[in-house]
Amino acid sequence: MKAFLILEDGTVFAGTSIGSTKEVVSEIVFNTSMTGYLEVLTDPSYAGQAVVMTYPLIGNYGITPDMESERPWPDGYIVRELSRMPSNFRCQGTIQDFLKKYDIPGIAGIDTRALTKILREKGTMNGMITTNENYDLEEILPKLKAYSTGNVVDKVTCAEKKVLKGTGKKVALLDLGAKNNIAKSLNERGCEVTIYPAHTSAEEILASHPDGIMLSNGPGDPKECTEIIAEIKKLYDSDVPIFAICLGHQLMALATGADTHKMKYGHRGGNHPVKDLATGRVYISSQNHGYVVDTEKLDPAIAKPAFVNVNDGTNEGLSYVGKNIFTVQFHPEACPGPQDSAYLFERFIDMMEQSTCKSAAQSALRRQCADGTSQTMGGGNQ
Secondary structure, three states, rough: OOOEEEEEOEEEEEEEEEOOOEEEEEEEEEHHHOOOHHHHOOOOHHEEEEEEEOEEEEOOOOOOOOOOOOOOOOEEEEEEEOOOOOOOOOOOOOOHHHHHOOOOEEOOOOHHHHHHHHHHHHHHHHEEEOOOOOOHHHHHHHHHHHHHOOHHHHHHHHHHHEEOOOOOEEEEEOOOOOOHHHHHHHHHOOOOEEEEEEOOOOOHHHOOOOOOOEEEOOOOOOOHHHHHHHHHHHHHHHOOOOOOOOOOHHHHHOOOOOEEEEEEEEEEEEEEEEEEEEOOOOEEEEEEEEEEEHHHHOOOOOEEEEEEEEEOOOOOEEOOOOOOEEOOOOOOOOOOOOOOOOHHHHEEEEEEEHHHHHHHHHHHHHHHHHHHHHHHHHHHHH
């Protein structure tokens, strides 16, 4: 069956329908990863978007157990060539059947290089995937220009609290659209991870006395999350160590008075170089974001840039002054992507350890002072 991708600038690509045949309007973005298409499909950060895969052949190893959530999230899927006969000993099905199962439309057989060049030159734009050969551009284009992803965090967050048992530090993970490997990366390092829905109050999280708090990745415009930002400000005001990734990084910045803006076409893929400003070392990172923190509006008394993107100089992380808080725009848990920056999880655990030791020392000092006061008062009465 024929299918068409219509962009809001009037450009039309003709190809073959894959997955569902329903019509969908979405934001069109591209991902440069050469492998890991299943992890891309199941990354909740793609909610509200249709994904163009720049690598030409997709689906050659089929559907495997490497899912980052329980289901795929993109509104649509756009590829050059779809493998119809995958070959892999772990294969459990085809992408075609996977897309149909979850009612996600797609299009194959288009020139994804030409499409990506358009998105790079003109910026991310909205589009429609349709199988209607009698489409009316004059009717469609106003719909495309009016489309907005809105607040999609509510769509992807977990419905209720859940716990991954561990014998180490207790971490509260605020699920803004978290990839599974974030909790797994902490759990594999011994942490007990309690995953909370996005709209959990700061009071509830702090009442569980966590050793640390993780703010996850997620989809959409961070400025749409006004209620969540208010709760994150309360978490910032506590003395609990915090590590934030992607959307969590942006929300922490907004909660502390900084600003964010939409990028021309964002960073999506597993090959983005970032520089650690403290060491000068460069890491290759996995990324998926269309918004960035504006460092020009950053108060240096509150936070300082910690990482920078080597390609375009945009902010990739912040270190908060006088706080046990650091945040990154990229994905240290990867999946898909390189594991270069996984050391940040160890940094977070070390931060929790130091905070625990400091709290224990302060408690001991208070007890000593209290005992000394009691003895002095007792001696004066004799």
